[in-house]
Amino acid sequence: MTQNQRFVLASRPDGMPTRDNFELKTEEVGTPKEGEVLIETLYLSVDPYMRGRMNDSKSYAKPYEIGGTFGGGAVGRVTESRHASYKEGDTVQGGWGWQTHPVVNGDQVVKVDPDLAPIQTSIGVLGMPGLTAYFGLLDIGQPKEGETVVVSGAGGAVGMVVGQIAKIKGARVIGISGSEEKNRYLSEELGFDAVINYKTDSLPEALEKACPDGVDVYFDNVGGEISDAVFQLLNSNARVPICGQISQYNVKNPEPGPRFLPLLLTRTALVKGFLVNQYQDRYSEAIPEMAGWLKDGKLKYKENVIEGFDKAPEAFFGLFSGENLGKQLVKV
């Protein structure tokens, strides 16, 4: 008999998260009540922001509760429906987190069109990471033709989309990542104009060489010393969307850094932290446009799929080693 397996937060990490922070629970599958659906999860999304929610600190999102299901995006198939909008066999996407057979409120999931693109893109390039790239870059970054756009974490699910949309808008794109494999993919497959490996290149020099005209847009997924170096090259009226700070998530005692405010003043630059769900009202304009770019081959995507529900924590740990290329998924 099928059971629902789910990961709960067992304890909060102190620095880098470990397997001890997770507990795998197995329980009876629930029965949907009126308005609910039973889902068989097919893919789990694994994202850097989840690290922030493991902490019990003032932040944009509520912290995960100890003993609660580890939250996040997922895509699955409806196996039983008591909601008028769904029938058995429908593909849906929602935030039910890391569990295999959840019962969820039908109003909190959205239908996925399996003919538009492979279903897991609904939690990837056409889902949260893609939308994050789209709105952060276009709404805050506003790249113009011929401008220089630098993206850190360029080999991740968000960074790859940022670089490609910047290219679509006619910008010159420089990607920073931590691996040769990622950088090769960015240059050869995605058409980035230059790539920098922050682990092996000397950062200030490599950036100056790659950005002879300075930096107009810096899309930051990473923070720390990488951002310190890019900030020095900001042009007048530069725009800096802050999307992630993965280099700082597991740091227990953050190091101080150079003070940026005098530089932001003299360059009259803008820095803005943002969250994708601030743009919820505009998803319906973004998804068809990105789906069109996918169809036309202007937008490509890459997935790093780990098989097996029980491997989800390991997939998550992999985000922090700088090795995973593209969107991290778990195939259940």
Add this chain to the structure above:
Amino acid sequence: MTQNQRFVLASRPDGMPTRDNFELKTEEVGTPKEGEVLIETLYLSVDPYMRGRMNDSKSYAKPYEIGGTFGGGAVGRVTESRHASYKEGDTVQGGWGWQTHPVVNGDQVVKVDPDLAPIQTSIGVLGMPGLTAYFGLLDIGQPKEGETVVVSGAGGAVGMVVGQIAKIKGARVIGISGSEEKNRYLSEELGFDAVINYKTDSLPEALEKACPDGVDVYFDNVGGEISDAVFQLLNSNARVPICGQISQYNVKNPEPGPRFLPLLLTRTALVKGFLVNQYQDRYSEAIPEMAGWLKDGKLKYKENVIEGFDKAPEAFFGLFSGENLGKQLVKV
């Protein structure tokens, strides 16, 4: 016979500027050619931004040249005109810098209406500092009724106007300055809701007490440790116009500070450096509105006037001691 006296930049300062950086030159008064006017300077403007222009570094404004007139705003009376728009006796304002009897291009000055307000307000509350406050606060800060606005350098020419406009918009206003005299004026005369003396109060505690609901807008004139403390209290979607960084202008080797980017991300906050001349097209909407507030008694101003042209460098040095209340002027 009248002569033109002018201060030129003799050398660039290394840290705090000194009298040695200035040279007073005396020369024959020029004769205006077609399109020019001869002016008798009545007031000089003395502003923190001038410190930045004394350096030879990449910044928003061109550095002053060694041997060139020390630039800045001034107001004076036309004593001879060869420009169709001006006649003898007209009051005009322009950027001819620290000189007593300049000959200037008539297209580069603007007429001042002496009936609107005392003429020196054209380089104060109705001039560059007032416009800086107006646009930085209203365009970037966008305070809403009931929000908390913190302004550093609150006793300066810009800070006083920021606090008063924030009050006009219905915000709760906290001023940070370096003197009891300034703070008394801000509370008693300008209606600030709370004041903090960064020299005598313990900053994080005083701020927490003054801002129980956090900070929605932080208008920064100062930078350094004062800004470090305010940033910790930023609310979700806070806005931070960066207008000045006076605490850092004379620092030879800037200290590192806490890294702000993770905080800007979790609070989805905006930080933007700006320059008043980016809003030149909209001065004509701002000046009448502010003149109306002046007439209605909603906007007050304070001047710190030093008499004697030769005292201009000392008036300038006074900006960095934190003691001058209001707009610093030299009466020629």
